[in-house]
Amino acid sequence: MDLSYGAEAESFRTDVRDFLRGNWQPGALRGSELKAYINAFRLTATEAGYLYRNIPKEFGGSEQPADVVRAQVIREEFGRARAPMEITGNGMNMLVPTLLEKGTPEQKDLFIRKTMSGEYQWGQGYSEPGTGSDLASVRTKGELVGDEWVINGQKIWTSQGDRATHMFALIRTEPQASKHAGISYMLIDLDQPGVTRRPIRQMTGESGFYEFFFDNAKTPASWLIGERGDGWNVSRTTLKHERAAIGSATGLGAQFDKLVELAGEVTRNGQPAIKDPEIRQALTRIEGYVMAHRYSSYRLFSLAAAGEEAGIIQSMMKLLLTETGHEMALAAQELIGDDALVEPASAGTRGRGPEKWLDQIMGSLGNSIAGGTTNIQRNIIAERGLGLPRDLAMETDK
Amino acid sequence: MKFHPSEEQVAIQDAVRGTLADVWPKERVEKFVDGEADFDPESWQALMALGLGGLLLPEDQGGAGLGLLDAAMVVEVAGQAAAAGPLGAQMLAAAIVARSTNDAAKAHLDALASGEAVATFAFGGDWLPESWDATPEAGSVRFVQSAGAAQLFILGTKGGGLALVEAGEGVSIEPVKSSDRTRRLSTVTFGGAKAHELFAPGDPFVARIFDAALVLVAADALGGAQYCVDLSVAYAKEREQFGQPIGRFQALKHQLAQMALEVEPARALVWYAGYAHDADLPDAARAAAIAKAHLADRFVSVGRAAVAAHGGIGYTWEYGLNTWFRRALFDRAYLGSPAVHRARAADLAGW
Structure with missing residues (x-):
C-alpha cells in the first residue's frame, strides 16, 4: 500500500498549482466585483480542464476522461488556494448527472448551462408527508392536459428550498400502473401561481428545509425526463464519474480536531478538560472510529482509481459517519457542561462560546434521517452487503 | 496511490x-x-x-x-x-x-x-x-x-x-x-x-517492536471479529423460525448489520497501522495504540453480539463460538488493555 499519489499525479499537481498562481488572484475584491471575478475564473478553470470534468464541451464542461486521482488533486489544490470549484447543490449533484444519462438533446441544452451558471437552482421533490422511507408510494399526481402536465400535491424536506427556482420531482402520472411503474421524473418551474413554498423550522431553530404545495401547477410535457412511468429508475441514475472522494472523511476529521480543541479550552475538575483521564479515554476511543472512517475512504478511493468493485464498505460509510457524529455529540455535551443551557447565536455570528456545539449536538440527529435513515442504512448493509433475505413486506409491495 | x-x-x-x-x-x-x-x-x-x-x-x-x-x-x-x-x-x-x-x-x-x-x-x-x-x-x-x-x-x-x-x-x-x-x-x-x-534498555527499536506486536494483536482481533460476523450471518440465513429464515427479521438483520459495521471499516485502520509502521510515519506509534485498543473492543463487542444473534446454541460449549469469544478476551488483555493504549495515544498526541 502506498498513500502517496505517484509521480504522474504530483506532476499534475504542479500544473494545477501553476495555474492557480497565475489565475486565482482575487486580492481585495469584494461584492459584485468578486462575483464577476469568480465567474470568469470558473470559465478559465473549465477551459484548462479542471472544472466540470464530466460535462461535455457542447454544454460548457471540460469533458475530461474520468480520473479520480486527478480529481482529488484538483480538490486538494483548489482547497489549499481557497479557489472556488464547481457550483454545488442539488442541480449539479443530482439533476445534471441524470440529464446527461437520460435527457434528450433539447433537455440538456435547456438546463445544463443554466444550472452550471447558477441561474437555475434546483430543489429535490421526492419526499412527501406520507412517504418517509417508502419513497415509491408518492401520491403527488400529474395529469396531461394538452401539452402540459397539471400537478397537484405536496413535496417536503426540500433543502435549499428558499433559493430554488426549479424542482426535479417524482410525480404519479400513471395511477393504474403498479407502485413503482406509475411514477414519472419531471422538472417544474417553481415561479408560478400554482406553487406555494413554506419553510420547516427544525429542532435547531433554523430552517434548512422547505415544503412545497402544488395546486394546479403546470409544466411542459417536454420537461419529463426519460419515459412516462420510468421515473423511479430515472431517479436512481447515478453517474459514477469521479464520485469517489476523500472529502467526507476530511470533514469528520476536522470535526474531531475541533472537539480536541474544545477539550483544551474548557475546564473540568479544575484543569483543562483534555488533561482529564476520562476525557482522554473518550477522545481516543472516538478517534478509533474517525481513523477507521478516514482510511476506509482511502480504501474506497483506491478501489475506484483501480476500477474495482467497492463491496460492502461502500454501504457503510454514511452510517459510520452518522454514528461517529453521535459519539462526538455526546463527548461535546460532556465537555461544554452548563453551557448546554445557553442557546447559541446563529452560525456565522461573532462571540459564540462553547454553546455553539449545540448546533452539532442537535445537527448530528439530522444525519440519522437525511439521505436514508439509519434503519434503512442497516437494511441496505444487511441485504445488499451481507446477503440476508429481504423483508417480506418489501418483497411483495411492488 | x-x-x-x-x-x-x-x-x-x-x-x-x-x-x-x-x-x-x-x-x-x-x-x-x-x-x-x-x-x-x-x-x-x-x-x-x-x-x-x-x-x-x-x-x-x-x-x-x-x-x-x-x-x-x-x-x-x-x-x-x-x-x-x-x-x-x-x-x-x-x-x-x-x-x-x-x-x-x-x-x-x-x-x-x-x-x-x-x-x-x-x-x-x-x-x-x-x-x-x-x-x-x-x-x-x-x-x-x-x-x-x-x-x-x-x-x-x-x-x-x-x-x-x-x-x-x-x-x-x-x-x-x-x-x-x-x-x-x-x-x-x-x-x-x-x-x-x-x-539495550531504551533502544528506540524496542518501542518500535512493541508497536509492531500491538498491530499484530489488532490484526488477530480483526480476523476473529470477522469470523463472528460471518458465522452469525450464515446461521441467520439457515436457521428457520415461524416458517422463514431468521435473517429476514429486521431486528436480527439490524444487529448483524451493526456487527458488520463494527468490523469492516476497522479493517482499513489495521492496514493503516501496518502501513504507517512500514513507512515509518510520525504517527505510527499512535496508530498502533489506537488500532490495538479499537480492534480489541470491536472483537469483544461482536463476540458478545454473535452469541446473542445465535440464541441458545451460541451459548453452548459444543457449538464452539466460545473459542473465539475467549480469543477476544485474550486480545483485549494481551499487551495491555484498550484503556492503557488509549491513555498512551493521548500522551503521544501531546494532549
Whole structure:
C-alpha cells in the first residue's frame, strides 16, 4: 500500500498549482466585483480542464476522461488556494448527472448551462408527508392536459428550498400502473401561481428545509425526463464519474480536531478538560472510529482509481459517519457542561462560546434521517452487503 | 496511490486460509480446546512450510523481505481460524534478531525463519517496555504463549531491553490454566538462562517492536471479529423460525448489520497501522495504540453480539463460538488493555 499519489499525479499537481498562481488572484475584491471575478475564473478553470470534468464541451464542461486521482488533486489544490470549484447543490449533484444519462438533446441544452451558471437552482421533490422511507408510494399526481402536465400535491424536506427556482420531482402520472411503474421524473418551474413554498423550522431553530404545495401547477410535457412511468429508475441514475472522494472523511476529521480543541479550552475538575483521564479515554476511543472512517475512504478511493468493485464498505460509510457524529455529540455535551443551557447565536455570528456545539449536538440527529435513515442504512448493509433475505413486506409491495 | 490489498497480499492470505482449512479444521480446533497442549506441531509446520517464519526477514538474509502490513494480513487469517501457536511472535522474532548486532543470536536465524525453533514473547511487568522487570539471570514472566514448545524466548529485559533466551537450563515453566484454550499461557521463570542481548534498555527499536506486536494483536482481533460476523450471518440465513429464515427479521438483520459495521471499516485502520509502521510515519506509534485498543473492543463487542444473534446454541460449549469469544478476551488483555493504549495515544498526541 502506498498513500502517496505517484509521480504522474504530483506532476499534475504542479500544473494545477501553476495555474492557480497565475489565475486565482482575487486580492481585495469584494461584492459584485468578486462575483464577476469568480465567474470568469470558473470559465478559465473549465477551459484548462479542471472544472466540470464530466460535462461535455457542447454544454460548457471540460469533458475530461474520468480520473479520480486527478480529481482529488484538483480538490486538494483548489482547497489549499481557497479557489472556488464547481457550483454545488442539488442541480449539479443530482439533476445534471441524470440529464446527461437520460435527457434528450433539447433537455440538456435547456438546463445544463443554466444550472452550471447558477441561474437555475434546483430543489429535490421526492419526499412527501406520507412517504418517509417508502419513497415509491408518492401520491403527488400529474395529469396531461394538452401539452402540459397539471400537478397537484405536496413535496417536503426540500433543502435549499428558499433559493430554488426549479424542482426535479417524482410525480404519479400513471395511477393504474403498479407502485413503482406509475411514477414519472419531471422538472417544474417553481415561479408560478400554482406553487406555494413554506419553510420547516427544525429542532435547531433554523430552517434548512422547505415544503412545497402544488395546486394546479403546470409544466411542459417536454420537461419529463426519460419515459412516462420510468421515473423511479430515472431517479436512481447515478453517474459514477469521479464520485469517489476523500472529502467526507476530511470533514469528520476536522470535526474531531475541533472537539480536541474544545477539550483544551474548557475546564473540568479544575484543569483543562483534555488533561482529564476520562476525557482522554473518550477522545481516543472516538478517534478509533474517525481513523477507521478516514482510511476506509482511502480504501474506497483506491478501489475506484483501480476500477474495482467497492463491496460492502461502500454501504457503510454514511452510517459510520452518522454514528461517529453521535459519539462526538455526546463527548461535546460532556465537555461544554452548563453551557448546554445557553442557546447559541446563529452560525456565522461573532462571540459564540462553547454553546455553539449545540448546533452539532442537535445537527448530528439530522444525519440519522437525511439521505436514508439509519434503519434503512442497516437494511441496505444487511441485504445488499451481507446477503440476508429481504423483508417480506418489501418483497411483495411492488 | 493504492490503499487496498495487492494481488500478492490476497494470494498470501488465500494460501494461509487454505492451509489452515486443511490442517486446522473445526474438529482439530475442538480436540485442541479439550486437550492440555499449548502447541500444535502439525498446523505449525504447515504454516511454516509457507515460509511465514521468514516473512519479515530481509531478502539478503534469506527471508521474504515483506513488511508488517503483510504480517498483519497473515495474522488476521490465523485469527479468523483460531490458529494455535505464537505466529506473530515468530515472524517478529526473526526481524528482531536480524536487526541486532549479536552474532551468537543471529546463529539462530535460519531456525527461526524455517520455524524449526519456535519463538515466543516473554514480556513481563504490566506489558509496557518501561515496566519490564526480568533478566535472563532472574525474574518471572507471566502469560507467555506456547512456552512449553518454545526453544527461544524474546525476553523483555529490565527497563525495556530485549534478549534472546534459549530454552533449557535456567528456564522453568509453570502452565497457567488459560481462558483462551487455543493460546495457552505459562509463567516462565528465568534463573541463569543462556541468553544473548539483542537491544539495550531504551533502544528506540524496542518501542518500535512493541508497536509492531500491538498491530499484530489488532490484526488477530480483526480476523476473529470477522469470523463472528460471518458465522452469525450464515446461521441467520439457515436457521428457520415461524416458517422463514431468521435473517429476514429486521431486528436480527439490524444487529448483524451493526456487527458488520463494527468490523469492516476497522479493517482499513489495521492496514493503516501496518502501513504507517512500514513507512515509518510520525504517527505510527499512535496508530498502533489506537488500532490495538479499537480492534480489541470491536472483537469483544461482536463476540458478545454473535452469541446473542445465535440464541441458545451460541451459548453452548459444543457449538464452539466460545473459542473465539475467549480469543477476544485474550486480545483485549494481551499487551495491555484498550484503556492503557488509549491513555498512551493521548500522551503521544501531546494532549
